[in-house]
Structures are given as structure tokens and as C-alpha cells.
Amino acid sequence: MSVQTGNALEPIKRSSPRFESFKTFSKRLMKNKAAVIGGIVILFIILVGIFGPFLLKTDPNAQNILNKLQPPSKEHWFGTDNFGRDIFTRVIYGTKLTLKVGFLSVFLGGIVGVTLGVVSGYYGGVIDTIIMRIMDVLLAFPGILLALAIVSVLGGSLTNVIIAVGIFSVPAFARIVRGSTLQVKKLEYIDAVRALGAKDTRIIFRHILPNILSPIIVQATMRIATAILTASGLAFLGLGAQPPAAEWGAMLSDGRSYMHNAGHMVMFPGMMIVIVVLAFNIFGDGLRDALDPKMKQ
Template sequence: MNKPDSTDKTVKDPEKKRRESNSSRTWAKLKRNRAALMGGIFLLIYLICALGAPILFPGDPSAPNLISSLSPPSMENILGTDELGRSILGRILYGSRVSLMIALGVVGVGLLVGVPVGLISGYYGGKIDFIIQRFTDMLLAFPGFLLALALVAVMGVGLKNTVISIGISMVPLYIRLVRGCVLTVREEVFVEAARAVGTRDRNIILRHILPNVMAPITVQTSLCMGTAILYAAGLGFLGIGVQPPMPEWGSMLGSARGYMMAKPHVATFPGIAIFLAVLSFNLLGDGLRDAFDPRSKI
């Protein structure tokens, strides 16, 4: 029993050094990518707004004030007010918290379900792989937003159901991505060496395969967070996502569509917030993809 353990440790040491070297190279390439840095700056501002919303706007963002309804931007209300006289700035700041919760919840569902299933499918193959991939193909036959829309229609509206619905639409993306990576990694020499000394399949998957597929998973997670915010905004715009009075960017756009010509500021600023949040995650995801690619010269 002791011999496989010591041999397995010997196998892991060069692998660990290689991963540390790759991490240093990846970080250096990421710092040279201006688009990724811009995305990181936007993302940092977004996180500050989400976490510091009670400090930046101490009032109640859902408190109506009909006297000042549809007021244009001014010193009192920097971004103006909506049809109920609520501060658009305050609702955008608090809406960033809702969007961040949705994005984290969605990628959580995708990671907890899609990654383990993809690892099992790619490592074992055979009938297990066939069944999982046919189920994945069935989910991928539906456009992601349409699948989330159908699931929300079945389960009902609300924050929780929105997260679950969008998360399920992301699961097949993780399954297919992880499976493809595992099919390549499982043929590597260090995996064969670990298998030859009698290492259990669970340890091979967790210690040798999973760390080597984390790079594409990280990229996919960044891109999925932007997509989750976009999908949530789309559901909110249609009125079947997060429900009022909870501030959410999509529902703000939905309630402002009747005033877009007369009072364009009501819809413009929530739209800009959605655009910048999705852009920040996409730029960072593209930068991570280029940084993790060994063929990239950035």
C-alpha cells in the first residue's frame, strides 16, 4: 500500500512544477493584454458598485416619489428618476447586486452539475459517455435563452427560479467542454503513470485530470457570467424574471420601454449598465483564453 503512494507522489511533483510554471507564464501574458485589463477594471468597478451599494446609495431604491417621477438627470438625482420617481442611480447600484447573485448562482449550477458529469463522461467513456452525450445533445438542441425561458414558464417567476433555469441552460456547455478536455488529458503520460501504479480512478480524476482542465473551465465561467446577466436581463425585460419591486436591470428596461422616446434616460442608463457588465466579463474571458493558450504570443 505504501509503494503506490510514494510513486504517486513522485508522479505528481513534476506535474506540480509544470503547473506553477504555466501559472506564472499565464499571469505575465494576461497583464500584457490591454483588453483583458480593461475588462478587469470594468469588473472591479462593477464589484465595488455591487458590494458597496448601501454605502453609495443609503436610501431605499424602491421607495416611490410620484412628485418627481420621470425627472431628468440633475444634481439631486444624477441619473434622473423612473416613472414612480425612484432614483435610477440607486436602482442600478442595487440591481448590480441582484445581477451578481444571478451570475454567481448560474455558474454555480453549471459547475456543480456540468463539471462532474463531464469528467465522468470523458474519463470512462463507453455507454456512460453515450447516454450523457445524447442527453447533452438534446439540451443543446434548444437555444440557451429559449431553454431558460421555457423552464421559467414551467417553474414560475422569481429570483430562485431564474437562477435555476439559466443555470440548467449552461450545464450542457460545461459538460461538452469538460468532456473534450478530459479526452485529451487522460492520454497524457502522467495519467498513464498514475494508472499504472494502481491509483484509484477517483484520485486520478481529482488530482491529475481536474487541475489540468481548470484553465478552459475558468474561461467558460467568465463568459457564462456575462451570458447569465444578459439572459436574466432578457427574462426581466419580458416580465418573467426577477419581479418588482426588486431592482433588476432587465425589469427596469421593461418598465421603461413606454418612455424611451419622451424620456430616454429611463432606459439608457440600465442598458449601459447591462452592456458594461457583460462586456467586462467577455473581455476578461477572452483575455484568459489567450493567456492560457500556449500558442498565443501576447
């Protein structure tokens, strides 16, 4: 379509619906100052985890018994531990391990949970009953207890922690996706597409999943915080990353015997866990508010 201005025809520029939707979402998110701060902190932590190990020249596992339990100083910003290892270096290297557990476990749980939730909500009947009863059984256990049981069976390692936390994340995704699928599949355009002969897989991947991405994204963001907290708890109990890996939960476990005379050993790893978990929770709340259709005016 075009309009005439003078002797020339100028086309009317229209933005795509997706761009307009993203623009509206961005404006709503930017209004939430806490969420913006949380997002900046998350971005900074991710950059530290990616590039930090390349910028540091110190080996996180290098021991120097003569310098053990040194307080924070210009040479050792976060002090040293009971083996004389630089805690600042270990915290930086631990950022990568912590984010790896958080993102991979949630990705694993999300893939399985979203698949089960869509299948359960779309097909219903016996399939829905079986899947949801399995999810109820998993939800009957506290998250940390379920992850602890799984790791105890599989053995203590970083890979097994990712699997355990991923399994414990499945029910949350499955229930949210099932509820969203039940709402979307009742819409008239789904019936129209089905009447035109579209297969179930096409309906699910082309018409249902794109319309339920918002709750999935919010759940994934907030679940990362839970995954990091759970993985740190398992490492604290000795069932996560094994020594001498620089993992924040394991560093807390190493420093608990020295809290009275070297409190810095637990203060800095604990502080990092609190900051990262809080940042993901705040950012997740902001995403939920920005993506919630009920809050649009």
C-alpha cells in the same frame, strides 16, 4: 543545493513550477490591454455591487410621485422613473442582483457540467453516449428559449431564473470538459498512476481536474456574460426578478413605455448591461489567450 562564494555557502533559490507558471500567465495577460481594462471594469462593478448599497442612504423603492420622470440632475444623477424612484440608486442596488444571478447560475451550471463532462470523458462507453445525447438535446434549443421554458414551468422568480440559466449553462461546460478529459486521460503519467493502484476518484480529482482548469475558468468567465444577458432578457419579459426588485432587465421593461418622453429610464440600465457583458467577454478572451498552451512560444 548550494554554491560556494568565498568562505560561505549560499543556497540556490528556485521558484516553484506553479509560481513560474502563474508569473508567465500574468505577463501574458498584462500584455492584453483590452483584457486588463475589462478586468478593472469587472472588479469595479463587483465592488459597487458589494459596497454600493451600504454607501447609499436612499431606499431604491422609495416613491415620490411628485418627482416622477425627472431628467438627470444634481439631485438625481440618472433621473427618476414613473414612480419617482431614484434610478441611480436602483441601478446600484441592481448591480448586486445582476451579479448574483450571473455568478450563482454559472456556478450551478459549472458544478453539474464539469461533473458530467469528467464522468463522460473518463469512463466513456454507454455512460458517455447517454450523457452526451442528453447534452445534445439541451443544445438543440436556443439558450434564451430553453431558459424561458424552464422559468415558465417553475414560475417567475430570481431563484428560478438562477436555476434555469444554470441548466442552460450545463451543456457548454460538459462538452468542453469532456474533450479536455479525453486528451488528458491518454497521457502516459495517467497510465502510470493507474498502474500503481490509484482509484478513479483520486485520478480524476488529483490528476485530471487540475490539468483542465484553464478551459473551465475561461468558459466560466465568458458564461457569466451570457447568464447576465439571459437573466436580463427574462426579467424584461416579466419572468425574472419580480417588482419592486431593482433589476436591470426589469427596469428596462418598466421604462419601455416611457422611451419617447423619458429615455433615461431605459438608457442607464441598458448601458450597465452592455458595459458588464462587454467587460466579461473581453476579459474572457484575454484569459483564453493567456491560458492557451498553443499561444506559448
